[in-house]
Amino acid sequence: MSDVIHVEGVHKWYGDNHAVNGVSLHVREGEIFGILGPNGAGKTTMVEMMEGLRKRDDGLIQILGMDPDQDPYELRERIGVQFQSTSIQPRMKVGEAIRLFSSLYRKKTDTGRLIRALGLTDRLNAAFEDLSGGWKQRVTLALATIHDPDLIFLDEPSTGLDPRARRELWDLILSMRDSGKTVVLTTHYMEEAERLCDRVAMFRKGQLVALDTPKELIRKQAGNRRLTFESPGADSGRILRLPGVDRVEQEGELVRVYATSLQQVARSLFNLAEQEGWTIEGFRFESGTLDDLFVSMAVDREGV
Numbered sequence: 001m002s003d004v005i006h007v008e009g010v011h012k013w014y015g016d017n018h019a020v021n022g023v024s025l026h027v028r029e030g031e032i033f034g035i036l037g038p039n040g041a042g043k044t045t046m047v048e049m050m051e052g053l054r055k056r057d058d059g060l061i062q063i064l065g066m067d068p069d070q071d072p073y074e075l076r077e078r079i080g081v082q083f084q085s086t087s088i089q090p091r092m093k094v095g096e097a098i099r100l101f102s103s104l105y106r107k108k109t110d111t112g113r114l115i116r117a118l119g120l121t122d123r124l125n126a127a128f129e130d131l132s133g134g135w136k137q138r139v140t141l142a143l144a145t146i147h148d149p150d151l152i153f154l155d156e157p158s159t160g161l162d163p164r165a166r167r168e169l170w171d172l173i174l175s176m177r178d179s180g181k182t183v184v185l186t187t188h189y190m191e192e193a194e195r196l197c198d199r200v201a202m203f204r205k206g207q208l209v210a211l212d213t214p215k216e217l218i219r220k221q222a223g224n225r226r227l228t229f230e231s232p233g234a235d236s237g238r239i240l241r242l243p244g245v246d247r248v249e250q251e252g253e254l255v256r257v258y259a260t261s262l263q264q265v266a267r268s269l270f271n272l273a274e275q276e277g278w279t280i281e282g283f284r285f286e287s288g289t290l291d292d293l294f295v296s297m298a299v300d301r302e303g304v
């Protein structure tokens with residue numbers, strides 16, 4: 001598989017703020033590549049430098065073999081960028097928006113097919129502002145892909161959608177990959193990244209701190225597995241001092257214990273409960289999620 005995106009040692013400063021700090025990564029043809037990180041981590045800056053919307057200060061970026069700072073117009077024909085729904089005229093009808101966007105590109109495509117694929121046939125006469133969140137996202141997806149781009153950038157595509165609309169949108173994104181497109185997706189939802197992404201890049205304070213498949217990221221992360229139980233009397237301070245425990249979370253009666261060796265910690269935990277006279281109910285082992293990884297990375301790096 002060839003690389004569609006090649007980023008090498010890229011930096012961006014806003015005054016003294018080192019917003020992107022020496023990032024290198026490759027995105028392969030036909031994958032869904034996730035970009036994750038807390039607010040202000042540099043995700044938007046990184047993605048917009050790839051799209052040719054912001055200029056880098058240092059390093060190399062090649063998108064489909066082009067330098068976005070040198071060939072922005074050529075690049076625009078080959079990539080699709082999903083705009084926020086707020087950038088579309090509220091009274092514009094769906095069909096009008098599709099015709100308008102289609103006229104902006106040299107490449108002429110079968111818009112009828114796209115309209116059918118996204119299920120928009122019955123919505124062509126609806127004004128954009130009258131659509132629900134899920135339909136608005138479908139329209140912005142149609143507008144981003146109207147010129148049949150090879151590479152599609154999606155920025156938090158499922159924000160504000162209800163669970164059903166989110167799942168439908170995920171199916172659409174997966175079908176794009178199935179048809180050979182490469183998708184770069186920025187998201188705050190770990191579940192979205194786990195479900196959709198072939199590989200995930202985690203950003204923090206302008207740096208790339210991890211890059212792998214969601215499964216490998218979770219597997220490699222020490223202490224990302226946990227055991228969970230309910231107990232009215234559990235003392236999280238005491239549990240944290242048990243050998244092998246990395247972290248303890250307590251929400252009311254619910255306790256989550258993160259550890260590398262869960263078996264050993266489970267034994268000590270039951271002993272502790274017996275000594276201290278508190279009960280353990282609903283005890284279970286749970287495998288880690290990207291959410292856990294995200295939190296533990298934030299904790300590690302903040303030193304909290």
Ligand SMILES: Nc1ncnc2c1ncn2[C@@H]1O[C@H](COP(=O)(O)OP(=O)(O)OP(=O)(O)O)[C@@H](O)[C@H]1O
Pocket residue numbers: 014017019037038039040041042043044045046
């Ligand atoms: N146009 C700008 N001018 C000055 N500083 C900026 C600009 N855009 C972003 N920044 C700063 O650069 C850093 C990275 O911001 P960026 O928006 O790229 O992060 P992000 O990870 O996309 O955050 P979010 O998830 O909140 O969108 C932040 O400290 C932000 O305040």
